[in-house]
Amino acid sequence: xxxxxxxxxxxxxxxxxxxxxxxxxxxxxxxxxxxxxxxxxxxxxxxxxxxxxxxxxxxxxxxxxxxxxxxxxxxxxxxxxxxxxxxxxxxxxxxxxxxxxxxxxxxxxxxxxxxxxxxxxxxxxxxxxxxxxxxxxxxxxxxxxxxxxxxxxxxxxxxxxxxxxxxxxxxxxxxxxxxxxxxxxxxxxxxxxxxxxxxxxxxxxxxxxxxxxxxxxxxxxxxxxxxxxxxxxxxxxxxxxxxxxxxxxxxxxxxxxxxxxxxxxxxxxxxxxxxxxxxxxxxxxxxxxxxxxxxxxxxxxxxxxxxxxxxxxxxxxxxxxxxxxxxxxxxxxxxxxxx
Amino acid sequence: xxxxxxxxxxxxxxxxxxxxxxxxxxxxxxxxxxxxxxxxxxxxxxxxxxxxxxxxxxxxxxxxxxxxxxxxxxxxxxxxxxxxxxxxxxxxxxxxxxxxxxxxxxxxxxxxxxxxxxxxxxxxxxxxxxxxxxxxxxxxxxxxxxxxxxxxxxxxxxxxxxxxxxxxxxxxxxxxxxxxxxxxxxxxxxxxxxxxxx
Numbered sequence: 191x192x193x194x195x196x197x198x199x200x201x202x203x204x205x206x207x208x209x210x211x212x213x214x215x216x217x218x219x220x221x222x223x224x225x226x227x228x229x230x231x232x233x234x235x236x237x238x239x240x241x242x243x244x245x246x247x248x249x250x251x252x253x254x255x256x257x258x259x260x261x262x263x264x265x266x267x268x269x270x271x272x273x274x275x276x277x278x279x280x281x282x283x284x285x286x287x288x289x290x291x292x293x294x295x296x297x298x299x300x301x302x303x304x305x306x307x308x309x310x311x312x313x314x315x316x317x318x319x320x321x322x323x324x325x326x327x328x329x330x331x332x333x334x335x336x337x338x339x340x341x342x343x344x345x346x347x348x349x350x351x352x353x354x355x356x357x358x359x360x361x362x363x364x365x366x367x368x369x370x371x372x373x374x375x376x377x378x379x380x381x382x383x384x385x386x387x388x389x390x391x392x393x394x395x396x397x398x399x400x401x402x403x404x405x406x407x408x409x410x411x412x413x414x415x416x417x418x419x420x421x422x423x424x425x426x427x428x429x430x431x432x433x434x435x436x437x438x439x440x441x442x443x444x445x446x447x448x449x450x451x452x453x454x455x456x457x458x459x460x461x462x463x464x465x466x467x468x469x470x471x472x473x474x475x476x477x478x479x480x481x482x483x484x485x486x487x488x489x490x491x492x493x494x495x496x497x498x499x500x501x502x503x504x505x506x507x508x509x510x511x512x513x514x515x516x517x518x519x520x521x522x523x524x525x526x527x528x529x
Numbered sequence: 530x531x532x533x534x535x536x537x538x539x540x541x542x543x544x545x546x547x548x549x550x551x552x553x554x555x556x557x558x559x560x561x562x563x564x565x566x567x568x569x570x571x572x573x574x575x576x577x578x579x580x581x582x583x584x585x586x587x588x589x590x591x592x593x594x595x596x597x598x599x600x601x602x603x604x605x606x607x608x609x610x611x612x613x614x615x616x617x618x619x620x621x622x623x624x625x626x627x628x629x630x631x632x633x634x635x636x637x638x639x640x641x642x643x644x645x646x647x648x649x650x651x652x653x654x655x656x657x658x659x660x661x662x663x664x665x666x667x668x669x670x671x672x673x674x675x676x677x678x679x680x681x682x683x684x685x686x687x688x689x690x691x692x693x694x695x696x697x698x699x700x701x702x703x704x705x706x707x708x709x710x711x712x713x714x715x716x717x718x719x720x721x722x723x724x725x726x727x
Binding site for chain 1: 532534553554555558564566571572573574575576577578582586587589590591592593594595596597598640
């Protein structure tokens with residue numbers, strides 16, 4: 191019970207990692223065979239380049255969103271507003287960087303505070319007002335983009351700020367800085383959840399809210415916090431997205447990313463009904479999506495029909511996860527063996 | 530109502546002579562109360578979490594999120610209560626949902642006993658569990674009483690009420706229709722009180 195490996199297992203025990211990993215490995219095997227130089231890595235100016243690094247770099251936003259989304263889903267909720275919150279943090283940071291003299295050390299916390307507060311607003315609607323999460327977060331999903339537009343005045347705000355550009359394009363110890371960020375967030379979130387009782391409370395509230403309240407857990411604080419945390423993750427992802435293109439494009443950034451994040455979480459073994467969660471699984475789920483997207487680009491699949499193969503993979507992984515489906519299939523094979 | 534789940538229509542509450550208002554379970558727990566619901570599935574167990582996590586839940590909640598009980602303390606608590614209450618399980622990591630009703634009930638009792646409450650409210654604690662566990666729970670309640678813990682034992686089974694209680698208040702249609710103590714407590718007397726008043 192006390193060796194490090196089983197301890198680590200206990201940290202990431204929600205659901206099964208196996209199916210997400212299986213999907214990812216299958217996809218990577220396909221890429222290995224059919225895509226030329228998929229695993230080739232190059233070192234230029236001391237920085238690592240290659241398709242795999244690209245996937246990790248591009249997937250950083252989905253991975254961040256998935257971290258926050260995991261906790262929200264673990265409480266039995268869902269956060270549809272993350273894409274719009276990305277737009278807001280990007281817009282706010284871009285405007286502050288171009289139109290004021292504030293240093294980046296102030297701009298980033300400001301932008302993140304804004305999204306945390308908006309996330310907490312979602313949490314208020316869900317926990318205090320008792321609105322269904324899907325409806326409550328839909329409000330900001332639709333309205334958030336409008337707020338971002340208001341901040342930028344409907345324009346695409348471009349910037350050349352060195353520090354801000356570094357955030358999404360820089361390298362740290364040879365690997366993209368975004369990856370460092372994701373890694374730090376994963377470690378910080380895991381520590382927060384498993385070295386304190388936060389993880390226990392999140393899972394308890396998601397599994398049986400009434401029983402949790404009767405045991406003395408302040409359920410509304412738990413919910414408020416996870417939506418706020420999801421806001422933080424969305425804010426970070428929004429900063430990276432703006433930095434990537436050196437501009438705040440309020441109408442396009444983070445579009446449909448909430449769905450990618452939800453998918454990443456579900457594939458990663460956290461049930462939409464709440465309860466046990468698995469942060470590592472969500473990260474792998476996010477990588478699965480990004481690998482799929484990148485594979486389709488390298489294979490020259492036209493963007494217009496790209497959702498079709500994506501949907502097929504999603505259905506496949508979800509079917510594999512369904513215990514009912516698996517026993518059914520096992521039944522078919524069993525019967526054939528008997529006859 | 531006493532535990533801060535529902536709001537009282539009228540009346541007042543005094544603890545140690547101090548009037549107080551309890552409007553959330555957290556406050557009740559802080560005052561040393563504990564409540565084991567009759568709806569074990571809906572208001573008691575967290576089915577996919579382990580016995581250990583279910584057992585420490587109330588204790589951890591009262592400590593707050595950032596003062597996690599040491600793992601050694603958690604294991605010690607689990608070992609203690611699994612032995613003391615004779616909970617039948619392979620180990621403390623088993624999800625509570627896999628246990629029988631009686632053993633689930635024992636884990637919930639342990640959750641509250643770990644808090645060492647001054648008053649524990651047991652609402653139909655023996656409902657829907659097997660005869661063996663039922664007898665064990667009745668025995669447990671009697672031993673708690675002997676240790677000096679106040680127990681409110683809510684039940685609609687007369688036999689176990691007569692076996693377990695020192696003082697019986699009979700309620701009918703939300704009103705108290707009589708109170709019995711000591712030797713007065715017989716099934717006969719309780720039935721009379723229930724049936725007598727119009």
